[in-house]
Amino acid sequence: MAQSLFNIIVFPGFLFLCLAGVCAEYFDRIFHARMQNRKGPPWFQPVADFIKLSAKEDIIPEEADSFMFRAMPVVAVAATVTSFLYIPLWGSQALFSFEGDVIVVLYLLTIPTMTFFLAGWYSTSLYASVGAVRTITQLFAYEVPLFMAVLAPALLADSWSLSGIAAYYRAHPLYWVFNLPGLAVSLVILLGKLEKVPFDIPEAETEIVGGVFTEYAGRYLAFFRMTIDIEMVVASSLVAAVFLPFGLGFGSVVGFILYLLKVTAVIAAICLLRTIFARLRIDQMVDFCWKYIAPAALLQLLVNIVLKGVLSQ
Amino acid sequence: MTREENVQKQLAGRFPEVSATIRIARERRIFVDVPEKRFIEVLDYVREELGFPILCLIIGLDEGERFGIIYVLSSSDGNIVTLKRHVPRESPVIQSVYDRLPNSEIYERELADLFGITVTGLPEGPRYPLPDDWPAGQYPLRKDWKPEMLGSKEAAINE
C-alpha cells in the first residue's frame, strides 16, 4: 500500500512528473529560443510561471458551468499521470502492466484533449467554443493514425502491453529499425496532441485569443499548463518506449540516463518541427493528416504484418 | 500643351462658369472651385472623361458663413484635380458620392461627425471617428468649437 502510494505520488508519479514536466518545458523553450536566435528564459522560468499563476485570482465566468470549469484541470492532470504508470522507462518492465495496457494508455492520453474540449465548451465564451470545436476536429484527424502507428510495433511484438513490447524488442535488439516510419508519424502527431505549431490551431493566439483556455486564469490555468508539460513528458516517453526500445539491459543508472536522452531527443525533434513551420489552417491540417499521415501509418501497419509473416518462418 | 493645360481647357470648354476659378498651382496640381448646382456634373465629367477616377480624399473646411468641401481626385499618372464646393452653414446638406466612388464612405462619415454636415445617401453603418456616446451637436472641427464645450462627463474620461 505504502509502496503504491509512493509510486503514484512521488516516483514515478505526480511529483516526479511535475519536475520532469518543468524541465521539459524549460528545455523546449530554451531550445526553441536558441533556434530563433533569442536568449531564452532563465532556468527557473517555468517554475516562476507556475507560482505566479497559482498566486493569481481564480476567475470563473458567470456564464460558465462552475463545476466542470473547475473539475477539468484536475481530471486532465490525473489522466496524464495515470497513463505514465504503464510506460516502461528503462528495462522492459513498467510499474503496472497487463495485456492490453497500450490501448488504455492511448485512451488515457486522449482524455486531456477531451478535457480541453469540455473546458472550452463549458467556458461558453465565443473564442473558447471555437477553440473547443477545433480541438475535437483535430483529435478526429490525428487519433486514428496515432493508434495505427503505435499498434504496428505491438503487432510485430505480438503483445498488447507496453512491457511486453519492450521485452520483445529487448530480445530482438535491431527490430525497432522497422518501425522508423511509425516514429516519424507519431512525432508529427505529437505536435497535434500537444497543440504546438504547426498544429496549435485550437489555441491560435492571433486568431482566437487563447482558444479553449481563453477564460482560464490563476490556479486552473496553471494546472492546464502543467498538464501540457506532463503530457509532453508522458507522450515522449511513450514514443521512446514503443519506437526506440534499444539499450534496455544495462541496469537502472545507465538505463535512466539513456531514457532521459531518448525523451530529450523526442522533445528536441518536436521543438525543431515547431520552429520551422507556420501554423496550418484547420482544413489544411485535417487534409494533411488524412492524405499523408494516415496512409503512412497504414503503410507501417502493412509492413509489420508482412514482416511478422516473414520473421516467424 | 501639358496635361494640366489640357485639363484646364477641356473643363473650361465644357463648363464655362468654372473657367475663371481653374488654377494650376504647380505641375500636376489643378484647383477648381465649382458652383454647388453643377458640382456632381463636374465631378462625373472630371472622373470619367478627363481620367481622374481615384478619390484620394474629401476635406472639410470651416469658412465662417459656409463650409467648403474639397474632393481630391487623382489620375493614375499622378495628376491631381481638387474640386471645391460650398454649402451654407445653416443647412449643410450634401448628396453622398458613395454610389460613384465607394471609398468615399469613410471620408463622408468624417464630414458628418466632425463638421456636422448631413450626408444623404450613405449606407447604414457605424459612425466614424467619434465614439458612440459623443454628445449630439458637438462638431469638433468647426472653428467655433472649444473643448470646454464638452460636459464634465466627457472631460472626466480624458483625465
Next chain:
Amino acid sequence: MSRVTIPLGPQHPALKEPANFSITVAGEKILSTSSRLGYNHRGMEKACEERTYIQDMYLLERICGICSHSHSTAFVQTVEEIAGLDVPRRALYIRTLIGELERIHSHLLWLGVAGHEIGFDTLLMYSWRDREVVMDLLALLCGNRVNYGINTIGGVRRDITAEQIAGALRDMDILEERTRYYIDIATSEPSFIARLAGVGYISREDAVRLQAVGPTGRGSNVAIDIRATDPYAAYGEVDFKVITDSHCDVYGRAVVRLLELMESYRIVRQVLKEMPDGPVTVKAPRKIPAGEAVSRVEAPRGEDVHYVKGNGSDKPERVRVRASTMANIQAVNKMMENNNLADVPIIIAAIDPCFSCTDRCVRVIGGKREDLGWRDLRRHGISWYRKHWGIDFGELNRKLHSLRGER
C-alpha cells in the same frame, strides 16, 4: 452549423492597435464582416490649427511610429509649396534616403508581423533581428530610432557625413543578403505559402474600385506608386522599378513588399553615391502666406495625402491628413469574403494596418497633467534602470559602438 458573430477587437492579440471587426461565421467560414474604427481618434487636425507650423511638423510626425518620416515629409512639402521655398537638392536627397530606410524597416517589420499572425514566430524573430541593422543606421543618421526629426520646413536638420555614408553602404550589403534569404523562404517554404496563397483575394477591378493603395494595390497588379507617378524629393532623379504582382492575394502583397525591399536598397545606394554637395536647409519664414497645397508621399503602407491651408499667420487654417490605412481599410471587408476565420489576422495584417495613423492624435481636455520634458524623462529612465536593474547605459553605448566598429 449555426451562425456566430465573433468580435475581433478593439483589444485582440492579432491587432497591434485598436479597431473592431465583427465577423459572422458559420463554422470556420466567414459569411460577412463589418468594421468599426475611431478608437484612436486623438483630434490631431484640430490641435494643428492651434499650433505653429514648426510645432505641427513635430506633432504630425507622431501620427504614426512607423511612417513618421512620410507624414512629416508630406506636411513640410505642402508648407514649402505654399511658402514658395526652394529646398536645396542635398536636403531632398537626405529626405529620400531616410524615406527609403523607413520603408526598409517597415517592410521588415511587416514580414515579422505577418509571420507572427500565421504562427511562424521564427520568421518574426529573424526578420526583427535583421531589422535592427536598419534601426541602428537610422539612429546613427538621425539620432533616433522611430521619430527621426530630420525634416524641417525648408530642408533637413542634420547633414550626413562621409563616414555615415560608408556605414550605410555596408549595412545595405548585410540587409540585401538577408532579404535574399527571406525571398528564398517566401518562395520555397510550403507551410508559409499554404497560409498565404489564395487568402484575402481581391481582384484588380475591386482593388481599383475600392482604391487600395501601396503594396495592397500593387499586390493586385495596380501599378500606382507615388514615387514614380507623382515624384517628390529626389525620386525623380533615381532609377527604380515599380513592383507589381498578379497573385491578388496576401501572398502577392508579401512578394511585392519583399521585392520592394530590393528596390529600396538600390535607391539608397544611388542616393548615397550621387548625393550632391551644398547646404541642407533654407531659411523659412515664421509666417506662411495664405494658400493651399496638396502633397502626396509614398509611405511604406501606401500613399499619404496631406492638405494644408495657410492664412498668412504662423498657424495653419486647416490641416487634413489621410494615411494609407484609411484608403486600404475599405478593401479589407471585401478581402475577407469566402475566407476562413483563421485567415482573418493575416488578411488584416496584409494591408499593414496602422489605425493610429488613420484616426490621428491626442489632446488632454481639462484636468491637470504633470508635464515631463524629454530631458526629464530621459534622466528619469536612466536613473530608474540604474537603481532597479543596475544597468549602466553609458557602458552599453560604448559596447554598442565598439561592436559597430568591428562589423
